[in-house]
Amino acid sequence: xxxxxxxxxxxxxxxxxxxxxxxxxxxxxxxxxxxxxxxxxxxxxxxxxxxxxxxxxxxxxxxxxxxxxxxxxxxxxxxxxxxxxxxxxxxxxxxxx
Numbered sequence: 585x586x587x588x589x590x591x592x593x594x595x596x597x598x599x600x601x602x603x604x605x606x607x608x609x610x611x612x613x614x615x616x617x618x619x620x621x622x623x624x625x626x627x628x629x630x631x632x633x634x635x636x637x638x639x640x641x642x643x644x645x646x647x648x649x650x651x652x653x654x655x656x657x658x659x660x661x662x663x664x665x666x667x668x669x670x671x672x673x674x675x676x677x678x679x680x681x
Contacts, residue, residue: 592639596666598613608654608656613634631661
């Protein structure tokens with residue numbers, strides 16, 4: 585599946601050290617708010633980034649819940665929300681499938 589960004593959707597990202605924290609964050613994010621899990625990217629050095637998209641309020645709530653969950657089981661490295669990412673950002677997102 586190829587990632588397709590809707591220009592009205594925010595992009596939320598959580599980066600953790602290790603897969604367990606990333607999976608926990610992803611689970612918490614999709615359960616906390618009406619967001620879509622875009623996927624995960626292994627960065628190297630044990631870093632994993634999980635990404636969600638949806639409306640800005642939902643993405644902010646999801647990222648907050650995900651960051652709390654990740655801290656409970658692993659190491660949270662970074663959290664960021666882009667309210668309206670430019671369509672060119674799609675080119676650097678992972679291609680799923």
